[in-house]
Every structure is written in structure tokens, then in C-alpha cells.
Amino acid sequence: MSTVPRDRHGSTVITMNTRRRHLRLVTDPETRPDLRHPRRSDVVVYRVRVDIDDADPPIWRRIDFRSDLTLDVVHQVLQVAFGWTDSHLHRFSLGGGAFDWDSQLFLCPYDVADADAVDDGLPAAETHLDETLTAPGDALHYLYDYGDNWELTLRLEQVLPAEGEYAAALVVDGERAAPPEDCGHLVDAVSLAEVPPDPARFEKDRINDALRGPYFVLREAKVDPRLVDLVHRLGYTAHGDSLSQAALALTAAPASLEAADMVGHLRGFQWFLDRAADGGIPLTGAGYLKPADVVEASKVVPVMADWIGAKNREAHCYPLLQFREMLQDFGLLRKYKGRLLLTKTGQAAQRDVNALCEHLASRLNPKASDEFHVQASLLTLAYAGASPDAQLPLSTIAAILTELGWRHANGTPVTGSAVRYLPVYEVLINVTDQPVTLRRRDVVSAGAAALARRALGL
Structure with missing residues (x-):
């Protein structure tokens, strides 16, 4: 019989050996499984039935999806199909529920940025529908709103040929109105009887009209997804219509000018x-x-057209200095032993105007981690691409940036002058066959508009 150790007051003493008997080694959690399938070599139509789990009677939609859609687009389709407003977080999962450890997760942008080991997953925006569903009977799970907890199951019913131009998605059937936002996970008929105005209402035509809205048109046109997200995010704000119209105008405009026309717009660069x-x-x-060289360069760099004062000292010609340093920042020129030399990229651009345009467009597409720079550049490119031979609406761009939450250091709203300090503005305003005078300093030439559209993927 073992003796239980006690202290001088008669209380049981917990010794190290006692502790060890109640401890166990906890290993690191296993890596989540990778349940994705290889991508299809062709594009087909997936006919999918989507049900709100546990709804009684069933609330469902039958939707034809193009198989090559990314899951961020599928998310937007589901929002439209069920009448929700994309006001909460969401995620997709394979192999189980959205919070099951043995399922694979596909996360919304917020969860990607905030993910920990438990919620480790792939970005939904980088995962395609045909990686998650392949054969009839396959299921993909979707969770919207981690509070109300709307759990949906997408089950593949048929794989159909995609004939001709096929939209991202089309609702072909369904039943009952979906529960409204923030109603508290009501899924049974009794609870929902008085929540939607008409619980039995299902409006296929209205849903399909919405599936032809700006978000889907822009994604179909391969416009930079970050700009599409801004258009979607700002849809119900004061400048939402303005941005939406500008972005849609990008898809209707010609993609580029002929090389011979671009030569005249790039004289300063050349x-x-x-x-x-x-x-x-x-x-x-x-x-x-x-x-x-200052004298000669000042004759061809557009922003030097009405510069006041002598044009023979670069230190006193700020627009020229800024333009030259931009060429270095863009990787066309480099300093070496007291001279400016062409980089390898610069050598190719010097020989071929198309190579120059392609390089400028690539560098204009913002890749910085600075979110203000990214958003301001995307907005400037959007309005520039939609504004050939027109004034760039700097005040509108500034107002949108303010709407997005940006402020100057002193707390005042963003102003149009802040946009003029962006590299994207410096490049676009100098892509012109006209001198940039005070009256024309914000005018976007046809060449600059074409370059902006190319930078956005058009």
C-alpha cells in the first residue's frame, strides 16, 4: 500500500511523479489533407444542386457553373442566388464541414490573412471549381456568416458540354426564398414564416439578371480581380456607380493602339x-x-513643356528629374560608373516599342504590399483606361480612397494632389503626343488609356 505524501497541515502534496501520471505528450496537429483533383483539360458546365443544410422544407437552387471558375466567383454566385449581400466571412471545405479538422479548407481573403495552424487552408481565389468537383455525386461545402452559420452543400449532378459563349453561372431551378441576412440561423418553415415577405418566393429571372451584373462581366473580361473587388466593395457608396461605369467602359474600349501610333506617345521614353x-x-x-542633355530631353519629355525657368540644370528641373528617376525605378536604366546605361530590359525596349509598352504595363500593375499604393494605382488605371482624351478625375479617385478609409497624416481626406505623386500618374501623364501644359496636365491621351487597359489585363 503506497503512502500519499502530505504536508505539515495534512494536505496532499502533488509531487512531480504525481504530475507525470496526469500528463501526456501532445504532438503537433497533423497537416490537413489535400483533397483537390487535377484540373480538367477542357471547360465544361457543372450542373450543381445547392441546398441550405437542415432547411425544412428544402431551400435550394440548381445552378449551371462553368467548371473553370475560381471559388471566389462561386461565392459571389451563391450570394446572388440566395439573396445575400456578402456582408460576412465565408469559406469552402472538402471532405467535411468548414470547421472539421479532417477537411480541406478554401478561405476568404480575411481568413487567409488571419489564418493559424488550426484554420490552415488555401485561398478560395486561387482554387478552381473543377479541383473540388469532378464526378456526379461529389460534394463541396460552403459556410457563410460564422454567426448565423449558413451551411450549404453543393452537389454535382451532371457534367454538360459548354457550347459557345457560356456565362459564369445560370440558375435553372430552385425553391423557396432564402433566409435574410442576420436573422439568426432560421431554417424551418415555422421560424421563417414571418421573416421573408414571401417564404415560397423564388425569382429565377431576377437572379439571372443579377448574374449578368458588373462583377461577373468584369471577371469574365479578365479585368484585374483586385479592381473587380473594389468595384464590388464600393457598389453601394456615393461613387460606386461612377467606378462601375468606368470599369465596364474598359471592357468595351479597344485594347491597344497600333505600334506606329504608340511611338509618338512614347517620345520622352524613347x-x-x-x-x-x-x-x-x-x-x-x-x-x-x-x-x-537636359536641354535636349526637355524638348521631348511632355511634362517639361511649360516648365518656368532655364532648362539646362536637371537639379532645377524637377519634372525632368522625376521622369528620369522613374525610368530607373522601372528597370529601364541603371547607374554605373557615372553613366546611365540600359538594363537588359531597357535594351529590348529600346529596339521594340511593343516590348516597351509591355514592360511599362507590367510595372504599372501594382505589386507592392502597400495597400494604399495598390488601391490608388488600380483606381487611377481604371479611370485612365476609360478616359481617352479626357481629364483624369483626380477628385473622384481621391474621394473613393477616402471612402475606403484612407486619410492624410493630419486626418484630412485624401486630395487629388496625392494621386499626382503616384508612379502610375507620372508614367501615364507622360505617355502622350501632346505637350503637357497646365491646362492639359491631367489629360489622358489615347496612348495612355491603352497602356492603362493593358496594365489591368485587357
Whole structure:
């Protein structure tokens, strides 16, 4: 018989050996399974039945999806099909529920940014529908609103040929109105009897009209998804219609100008590339262009058209200095032993105007981690691409940035002048066959508009 150790007051003493008997080694959690399928080699139509789990009587939609859609688009289709407003978080899962450990998760942007080991998953925006469903009977789970907990099951019923131009999605059948937002997970007929105005109402035509709205048109046109998300996010704000119209105008405009037309719009860029190709551009000891080159460059760089004062000292010609430094930042020129030389990219761009346009478009598409820079650049590109031979609406862009929550350091709203400091503005305003005078300093040329559209993927 073992003796239980006690202290001087008669209380049981918990020894290290006692503790060990009640402890166990907890290993790191296993990695979530990868349940995805290989992508299809062709595009087909998936006829999918989508049910709200546990709804009685059933609340469901039968939807034809294009198989190559990413899950972020599928999410938007479901929001439209069930009359929700995309006001809450969501996720998809394979192999189980959205919070089951043995399921694979596909996460919304917020969860991607905030994911921990327990919620480890892939971005829904980078996962395609045909990676999750392949054969009739396959199921994909969807959770919307982690409070109300709307759990839906997408079950593949048929794989159909995609004939001709096929929309992202089309609702073909369904029953009953979906529960409204923030009603508290009501799924039975008694609870829902007085919540929707007409619980039995199902409006297929209205849903399909909404599936032809700006979000889906822009995604179909391959517009940069980040811009599409901004259009969607700002849809119900004061400037939502303005941005939506500008973005839709991008899809209707011609994609590019002929190379011969672009040459005249890129004279300032070409002068520097040609000058650097001839043994490099010599710099002063302080690192500036020499006076003779300042004089010549000022004749062709558009923003120098009405610069006040002598045009023979780069240090005193701020627009020219800014333009030259932009060419370096964009990887076309580099400093080496007191000269400006062409980079390898610059060499290709100097010989081929199409290569120059392609490189500029690539660099104009924002890839920085600075969210303000990304959003401001995307908005500027959108309005520029929709505004050939018109003023860039700087005040509107500034108002949208303010609506998105941005402010100056002193708390005041964003102003149009802030947009002028963006590299995207510096490039676009100098892509023109006209001098940039005070009256024309915000005018977007046809060449600049074409370049902006190319930067957005059009």
C-alpha cells in the first residue's frame, strides 16, 4: 500500500511523479489533407444542386457553373442566388464541414490573412471549381456568416458540354426564398414564416439578371480581380456607380493602339533609351544629367513643356528629374560608373516599342504590399483606361480612397494632389503626343488609356 505524501497541515502534496501520471505528450496537429483533383483539360458546365443544410422544407437552387471558375466567383454566385449581400466571412471545405479538422479548407481573403495552424487552408481565389468537383455525386461545402452559420452543400449532378459563349453561372431551378441576412440561423418553415415577405418566393429571372451584373462581366473580361473587388466593395457608396461605369467602359474600349501610333506617345521614353544606347548617358559629379542633355530631353519629355525657368540644370528641373528617376525605378536604366546605361530590359525596349509598352504595363500593375499604393494605382488605371482624351478625375479617385478609409497624416481626406505623386500618374501623364501644359496636365491621351487597359489585363 503506497503512502500519499502530505504536508505539515495534512494536505496532499502533488509531487512531480504525481504530475507525470496526469500528463501526456501532445504532438503537433497533423497537416490537413489535400483533397483537390487535377484540373480538367477542357471547360465544361457543372450542373450543381445547392441546398441550405437542415432547411425544412428544402431551400435550394440548381445552378449551371462553368467548371473553370475560381471559388471566389462561386461565392459571389451563391450570394446572388440566395439573396445575400456578402456582408460576412465565408469559406469552402472538402471532405467535411468548414470547421472539421479532417477537411480541406478554401478561405476568404480575411481568413487567409488571419489564418493559424488550426484554420490552415488555401485561398478560395486561387482554387478552381473543377479541383473540388469532378464526378456526379461529389460534394463541396460552403459556410457563410460564422454567426448565423449558413451551411450549404453543393452537389454535382451532371457534367454538360459548354457550347459557345457560356456565362459564369445560370440558375435553372430552385425553391423557396432564402433566409435574410442576420436573422439568426432560421431554417424551418415555422421560424421563417414571418421573416421573408414571401417564404415560397423564388425569382429565377431576377437572379439571372443579377448574374449578368458588373462583377461577373468584369471577371469574365479578365479585368484585374483586385479592381473587380473594389468595384464590388464600393457598389453601394456615393461613387460606386461612377467606378462601375468606368470599369465596364474598359471592357468595351479597344485594347491597344497600333505600334506606329504608340511611338509618338512614347517620345520622352524613347529619347532616354536611344541616348543611353549610345555608350550611356554621362552624369555630373553630383549624379545629374549634364546641361546639354537636359536641354535636349526637355524638348521631348511632355511634362517639361511649360516648365518656368532655364532648362539646362536637371537639379532645377524637377519634372525632368522625376521622369528620369522613374525610368530607373522601372528597370529601364541603371547607374554605373557615372553613366546611365540600359538594363537588359531597357535594351529590348529600346529596339521594340511593343516590348516597351509591355514592360511599362507590367510595372504599372501594382505589386507592392502597400495597400494604399495598390488601391490608388488600380483606381487611377481604371479611370485612365476609360478616359481617352479626357481629364483624369483626380477628385473622384481621391474621394473613393477616402471612402475606403484612407486619410492624410493630419486626418484630412485624401486630395487629388496625392494621386499626382503616384508612379502610375507620372508614367501615364507622360505617355502622350501632346505637350503637357497646365491646362492639359491631367489629360489622358489615347496612348495612355491603352497602356492603362493593358496594365489591368485587357
